[in-house]
Amino acid sequence: MIAATRNYLRFLWRCGRIAFVGDWRYYAWMGVLTIVSLVGLHAYSRQLVDGLVVTGMGDEVSWGVYIANFTFLVGVAAAAVMMVIPVYIYDNEELHDLVIFGELLAVAAIIMCLAFVTVDLGRPDRFWHLIPVIGQFNFPASMLSWDVLVLNGYLLLNVHICGYLLYCRYHDRKPARWFYIPFVFIAIFWAVSIHTVTAFLYVGLGGRPFWNSAIVGPRFLASAFTAGPALIILALQVIRHVTHYRITDKALLTLRSIVQVSMLINVFLLINEVFKEFYSGNHHVASAKYLFIGLHGHHALVPWIWTAIGLNVTAMVLLCLPLSRSLKWLNLTCVMAILGIWIEKGMGLVVPGFIPTPLGEVIEYTPSLNETLVCFGIWAFGLLCYTIFLRMAVPILQGRLAKANEGRPEIQGDEQEIPAAFPSKPDRIPTPTAH
């Protein structure tokens, strides 16, 4: 028992150490992310002192970019399932060794989600009121209490799955199936649940006709399964570029098919929504009017939503063309899809729900500088976490960070000089020459 704990602590210590080691590009990247995170932290400290008045929000538009980013990132987290399903249900070979990068992205995305909700709270010092048993947890009535449960549950599931598999790999032993396969399958359903619950957060509000629509849940899933895998396509190429970890083009193209189908469904659902809103022409169309064409001379969101639609439709067309089999075009398409969905689902969903107010007043919303800095800070922090996770996971998966080489000098950030293909047996790992 003591030995096991010591082993585990030693494993954590080595993982932690390696996060601080890398080549100059690694230091530059981490340095920039750290600086942006700290700038965000500074902006948040300002908000803690002065209140949410430093944001662009008010009683009319009482949720803004924080909740918009939160909603988008829940989708990114849920999208890990789009790698898990092919691997664990359809035994996809190409994605098999990559699925963990999707799950780690989910962990980083959930961390960002939790940060975005926290910065949106007026009284973060009272967070403990939300903790079941010691606080007053309004479960199951409040959809927000469901969200707290499913998000934290999803975080734990993914931390467990990734942590366990990496630890086994570190020891070069076969993971016990019963100890992670059930969790993988729970996580598949759980992933769908986190985004459905987040959709219900909006759908459940009868006083907001723009959100009170059954299609919001399906739209959330479709857009999540577009933007999430698109982000993973980009992330995998970065990993391949800087670490020589074996990532095949075929794997990227498998993800491309997922993005393709999801984007088609996403645009189809958008058309459904737009038709329902505008054709019937009843009063509930006010928010949609504000979003798409402007209302009573107010049209702050109109250029945004049309940019989003333009990006999404172009991405959809590109995805359907053989052109996007070339990685250059695929990357461009992915960037367009991510941006399009970020706008559509964030600002395009959260903000117009508040405009006009239930009493018919049109007050527009623009995020303030301070609010924007907090958002950048959280994104940078999330990327920082994801980079650290990858920094630990890649050498473990490659077998370079293993129990077997514990006593030897720690590896440095010299991935480039090590041959691309690695034998899996730790005793055959090329270790850096001892000085």
Next chain:
Amino acid sequence: MATPPPVPSDKTSDRALSRRSFLRSTAALSGLTALAASLSPLRELDDFTSTEQFLQKYYKELTPEEMTRVLARIEKEVERQYGIRPHVRDLRPMDGVEFVYCLNLTRCIGCRKCVHACVAENNLSRDPEIQYIRVLKLPHGSLDVEKAEHKYTADQVPEKGFFYLPVQCQQCRNPACVKVCPVHATWQESDGITVIDYDWCIGCRYCEAACPYWARRFNFAKPGLPAERINPDMSYLGNRPRKLGVMEKCHFCIQRTRAGRYPACLEVCPVGARKFGNILDPNSEVSYILREKRVFIQLKEEMGTSPRFFYYFDK
């Protein structure tokens, strides 16, 4: 003349080691400095949550003794902040009472006296301005709020061709706000008033998004309340000064109505458009109105919220 021997590249040499540890400690030090600098605005936190307040229990779980201590703490805090010793009570709902508000749209002239009486009575923030009552100016014949003018500035009211619709918390029987609160910080009391525990609210603003009447107000900034304007007659669930980052709204002047008085908005109304009372008492004015008037309406009845706030018309 001879060139000095090249520095050995051996990384384990003393020089390389000390250079490395120097770099490390410099990096760690500058990291900590940057962290401290980014947290620097926190030095301005003057109204930091006290341990007592941080650990304060939920309203419904406070024993009478604990409540006494909490009320004393609030009195002390208000006195320290505003220099006025208030009288803070925790008034409980009366048995056999369910409050209902009736507002006569034929009479209302849109003078907004109710708005300002409410601000004064309930210690509402003057800067930034928070108001519980919003009076809508509507064109003759339409109850469509999207046609309403909110910030009308007429020299004289009423204006011809318009009528006025004051909206405040509708004290719903089936409140959307209560259902969504993740921490039970807002609930409906037995006398029908939906209240907020300002010391329990976490400030997520979900209730504000849920309310179909736009009745809730959030303290985005620290409430600006001039000491000379303080109303010292306070209650825990009512008009005691709020803190930064919590929700508030109309509570039918709980500090008055639970002590047998009328709400401030009713008392100030120059045309007698506002009626308030106990619907469980068949002899009350509100019972009479709801029994005898041919038409009365609940705003957005289709929401299923079933407001305790009724609008009615004279002939």
